[in-house]
Amino acid sequence: MSLARSFFRTCRAGTTSSPSVSRVPVGHFSTTRINHLQNTDKKSRIPEKEVPVTDYDAGHGAGHKHTVHVFQDAPHLLHNTPPVYQESEAVNPLTRDVYEQLPHTMRSMSMFGKTVIVTGGARGLGNHMARACAEAGAKNIVIFDANQELGDEAAAELHDKTGLPISFYRVDVRDAAAITASVEACVEKYGVPDVLINSAGIADSNIKAEAYDVAMFRRLIDINLTGSFLMSQAVGRAMIAARKPGSIILVASMSGLVVNYPQEQSCYNASKAGVIQLAKSLAAEWAKNDIRVNCISPGYMDTALNRVPALEAQKKIWKSLTPQNRLGNVDDLNGLCIFLASDASKFMTGSNCVIDGGYTCY
Numbered sequence: 066m067s068l069a070r071s072f073f074r075t076c077r078a079g080t081t082s083s084p085s086v087s088r089v090p091v092g093h094f095s096t097t098r099i100n101h102l103q104n105t106d107k108k109s110r111i112p113e114k115e116v117p118v119t120d121y122d123a124g125h126g127a128g129h130k131h132t133v134h135v136f137q138d139a140p141h142l143l144h145n146t147p148p149v150y151q152e153s154e155a156v157n158p159l160t161r162d163v164y165e166q167l168p169h170t171m172r173s174m175s176m177f178g179k180t181v182i183v184t185g186g187a188r189g190l191g192n193h194m195a196r197a198c199a200e201a202g203a204k205n206i207v208i209f210d211a212n213q214e215l216g217d218e219a220a221a222e223l224h225d226k227t228g229l230p231i232s233f234y235r236v237d238v239r240d241a242a243a244i245t246a247s248v249e250a251c252v253e254k255y256g257v258p259d260v261l262i263n264s265a266g267i268a269d270s271n272i273k274a275e276a277y278d279v280a281m282f283r284r285l286i287d288i289n290l291t292g293s294f295l296m297s298q299a300v301g302r303a304m305i306a307a308r309k310p311g312s313i314i315l316v317a318s319m320s321g322l323v324v325n326y327p328q329e330q331s332c333y334n335a336s337k338a339g340v341i342q343l344a345k346s347l348a349a350e351w352a353k354n355d356i357r358v359n360c361i362s363p364g365y366m367d368t369a370l371n372r373v374p375a376l377e378a379q380k381k382i383w384k385s386l387t388p389q390n391r392l393g394n395v396d397d398l399n400g401l402c403i404f405l406a407s408d409a410s411k412f413m414t415g416s417n418c419v420i421d422g423g424y425t426c427y
């Protein structure tokens with residue numbers, strides 16, 4: 066055993082005669098370096114049980130010095146109880162007056178004056194990201210969704226709550242011709258969009274690979290992967306033709322990175338892995354056109370997609386495998402969505418941002 070390693074073990078065992086270096090990860094240090102540390106001037110050492118602090122604030126004036134005491138015994142760890150979630154009903158759009166008072170950093174995080182298309186915006190995560198866009202200053206929001214009733218309701222509600230122009234197009238993201246015509250109509254009405262948020266998607270789970278019906282497999286890939294491509298292609302074409310910079314956000318999943326447990330869902334997982342790689346490929350191709358493409362990969366979220374009786378028992382397992390001990394709330398993607406859509410992330414493209422309560426840590 067090297068001298069350094071043996072010293073580290075002794076320190077960890079608490080028998081060192083040199084307390085001033087007992088917290089240094091000695092495993093990384095050479096013996097010479099340890100000797101140097103041991104000989105360091107005692108005056109420069111910080112006493113173990115307090116942390117010196119200097120505050121610069123209006124109350125105390127410049128340079129107020131005090132100390133914070135360090136407790137040697139760790140306080141009891143709190144039980145990981147999820148906070149009670151309260152969904153916000155109101156949608157308060159950012160006004161010009163407020164926008165103009167914002168400091169530069171906050172302005173760059175807004176979507177002031179932008180036109181946004183959100184697929185799957187009739188409900189769930191897409192709907193809440195659309196609301197967030199309104200609160201962050203979007204000028205117009207266009208919802209693309211296959212569900213006529215929910216789409217109409219969602220668009221009417223968002224318009225009533227915000228006063229913003231909102232349109233709903235009943236579009237199936239598998240239908241290339243309908244997408245092209247609808248994006249052209251949006252361009253005609255609102256101008257070339259600045260942002261596409263692609264949240265439309267479906268999930269199949271608890272289907273063993275050996276029993277997977279091929280028509281179901283193809284349908285899911287068609288909606289989740291090909292649909293993401295067709296939407297990005299139509300909006301990307303419009304941005305390129307107009308030489309307009311833009312941000313495209315594809316909603317993938319942590320299932321594109323890890324295999325979920327305990328349910329079998331090979332097709333969903335493969336579709337989302339495809340979405341992540343699609344985003345990287347588009348990002349690389351369209352960087353020269355000033356179009357950014359990034360992914361949001363959520364963990365388990367508490368939306369209608371998961372509110373099916375067959376999944377109730379499994380949700381307990383999902384929570385237990387999530388360090389935050391909960392499913393994500395329906396608005397838990399909003400902040401990341403606005404960051405990726407706004408100029409605050411302008412040097413970011415081809416990234417896959419996981420937002421999963423820590424699930425993929427294990």
Ligand SMILES: NC(=O)c1ccc[n+]([C@@H]2O[C@H](COP(=O)([O-])OP(=O)(O)OC[C@H]3O[C@@H](n4cnc5c(N)ncnc54)[C@H](O)[C@@H]3O)[C@@H](O)[C@H]2O)c1
Nearest residue numbers: 185187188189190210211237238265266318365366368370
């Ligand atoms: N809920 C989760 O736990 C979770 C986790 C990771 C990723 N995701 C992904 O997030 C996205 C949104 O999920 P959600 O939980 O909000 O689901 P959701 O079912 O609540 O909403 C999906 C929306 O997409 C629409 N849609 C479905 N097929 C369509 C099609 N062919 N064309 C157009 N619109 C279509 C639906 O009508 C619906 O409004 C999906 O891509 C999903 O895979 C969800």
